Amino acid sequence: MTTVALDTGVGPQLRGWRERRRLSQLELALRADSSARHISFVETGRARPSEEMVLRLAEHLDVPVRERNALLVMAGYAPRFTETPLDAPAMAAVREAVEHLLRGYEPYPALVVDATYTVVAANRGIRLLLDGLPEHLLTPPLNAMRLTLHPEGLAARILDLPQWRADLLAQMERQIGLVRSPGLRALYDEVAAYPAPEPPPGAYGDTGGSVPSPALPLRITHDGRVLSFISSIATFNTPMDVTVAELAIETFLPADRETAAHLRALIP
DSSP states (O other), X not given: OOOOOOOOSHHHHHHHHHHHTTOOHHHHHHXXXXXXXXXXXXXXXXXXXXXXXXXXXXXXXXOOHHHHHHHHHHTTOOOOSBOOOTTSGGGHHHHHHHHHHHHHHTXXXXXXXXXXXXXEEEOHHHHHHHTTOOHHHHSSSOBHHHHHHSTTTGGGTBTTHHHHHHHHHHHHHHHHHHSOOXXXXXXXXXXXXXXXXXXXXXXXXXXXXXXXXXXXXXXXXETTEEEEEEEEEEOOSSOSBHHHHTOEEEEEEESSHHHHHHHHHHOO
């Protein structure tokens, strides 16, 4: 697994991010309105970047907001981005926006998770899919990866589990490569070690004769039916707070008319 350089200096860290993005010093310099010579001096520690330069380089390298704070501290500056608990009064507008968005997707499932996949909000569509799971998985705080990949969770109901399991684990690996998070690493080790239930006969890659989908659908059994979804993930644009930056909104839109009609009948 590729990770960002472990050097604690801001220069080696910036070099690690640049290499991860597969940019040359010249390419980064052109994007950041600088020079390849100055980028080289910063990366080797021969020049101390200004606070503005650290933020500008981090922006063009698409560094996560939490890591931008770490880069600033390494360079000798104060963190720029706050980290406000989601239940704080200052986050009331964010909470209201999230709840409004989740209600708007009903009857289709949608949820919001934080950087370690803890579920911070979910709508009735998600609760419908989780119906019947064992209590130990539904005891707060709920974790989306644990709910999905645990053999007693949704994994036993997902028809294309091998593909979905591989995709989710790869997604977590990419995140671990971007942020230094012991909690995320521990979660990955836990869910990767779960035994994978065997899919039902003929389930793997069987789309039931439907038109091929442009994206891998999530096909999951529910109440004797097979529900089919296309999932998407959205984040907040230009976040100025670490907590908000790490929120992800995942929605599951019906991939066929039968799924849409079934959900509308259950969640009017």
